[in-house]
Each structure stands twice: as C-alpha cells, then as structure tokens.
Amino acid sequence: MAAPLLELKEVNKRFGGVQAVKDMTFTVERGELAGLIGPNGAGKTTIFNLVTGVYDVTSGSIAFKGDSLNKLKSYQVIRKGIARTFQNLRLFAASTVLENVMTAAQQHYQYSFAEALTHLGRWKGMEAKTRAESMELLDRVGLADRAGQAAGTLPYGLQRRLEIARAISLRPELLLLDEPAAGMNADEVEQLNVLITGIHKDFDLTILLIEHHMDVVMAICPHIVCMNFGAKIAEGTPEQIQNHPDVLKAYLGEEE
C-alpha cells in the first residue's frame, strides 16, 4: 500500500514554556481536500511551519510520500512538491501581478547564471514559456486582466487569489492554504470556495486548508481535523465535526 501523501505522527512543538503542538497525528491522502480547523492560537499555523521546514519538530515525525521531512529546510520541502500560502500575504507589492507569478514559476526551471545574465540560450525560451504559463494561471484564477498591475494595489481578496496562483506555479502535489478566506466578505468567500474546489480538481492537487471559520471548511472539505491547545480534539466528516461536543465546546469557549 502506498504511503499517505502527508503523515504526521505524534508531533510535538514547544516554544520555551508554550506547547504549541501536542501529540498531533493525522494523515492526508493523495487527492484529498482536507481542512485543519481550531480556535485562535490552537496551533494550526505552527503545523504548516513544521511541515514546510520553518521550524523543526521538538519530537515526532512528519513524512511526505513516506520520506521524512523532519530535517529538511523550506527550499528542500518546496522541491519535494509542497507549496503554501501565508496568513499574512507575502507578495512583492511593487512588482506586477504577472511578475509575482513568474518569479515563483521560474524556480521550477534550471538555467545557468551566465545564461541568465546574458539573456542567451535556454533562458529566452524558458522566459517565454514561463510568461505564457503564468498568464494561463492568472487566467484560471481570474486575474488575467490585472496582469500588468502592481500586486500591492489589488483589492485584498484578489491579492489572496494571487498568492494561490504563485503557490500553484511551483507545481506542487500538496498545497497548504493558510486562512485563504481571512478578511473576505461573504461573496468573496463564496467565490474563493469555487476557486479552491476548481483548482483542486484541475491541477490534480491535494490540499490542506487552515480555516478559523468553520463554515468555509464545512462547505468544501470532506475530511476535517480540529485542534485546540495544540492537540487534535476531533477528526471526521463535516457532519461528525459539526456535532462533536469537544468542537462545539472549543468554539463556544472562544466566544466567551
């Protein structure tokens, strides 16, 4: 049997006295659109930071297609086929929308520094190919008409779409989305849901999505992991999560 695409086993992360992640065990199978939910400070982003090599685990193991990610740096994790977006957008605000995607996409191609300097040889062909593919990607996420605009001047919802396009341009197998709906209004969230389910299918992606708001995840993720205070408190289908007493308690507690 093939190893799961992503597998966390008994993962712990401590920051000094803070146990940010506690005995987390879950798997994401190839092709899934899975959700990771939990109240503020539950440890969700820390999980992404552990998977993507931003932090080392304190103990436990994280594997991608059966290979350990534990000792890998972020750039090595990207090469393995994992891309992510960030809760706080990390776009090049002064560069155009197209340049933002092209910069990410170019990481995919190999050419020598000398060729890049002189704009010769393979570089030219690759630049044209990257440009065409990036435009195609922008078209897919509904940003083609904004290609020449500075990324920082896009409305917030569209900046989030651009972040997703940048991540896809790395051609990942696993896409990690950190609160893609943050700061969006109800209409934008609705459109985002359509986009996420669309790219999941079109690009043959496996997606793990962090969301603070349960309704977003409930609408699009058949598999949900819920955490609180660093630990998993429930896992299952939207129906199972929705009615789980510990989940209700965690979210109710947050509103007090």
Ligand SMILES: Nc1ncnc2c1ncn2[C@@H]1O[C@H](COP(=O)(O)OP(=O)(O)OP(=O)(O)O)[C@@H](O)[C@H]1O
């Ligand atoms: N670099 C760090 N140093 C110290 N503590 C940290 C660090 N990163 C995260 N933490 C702590 O770990 C806990 C989990 O934080 P994390 O950001 O993973 O939660 P989250 O579920 O993503 O929250 P939110 O929904 O608010 O983004 C919090 O108590 C946080 O303060």
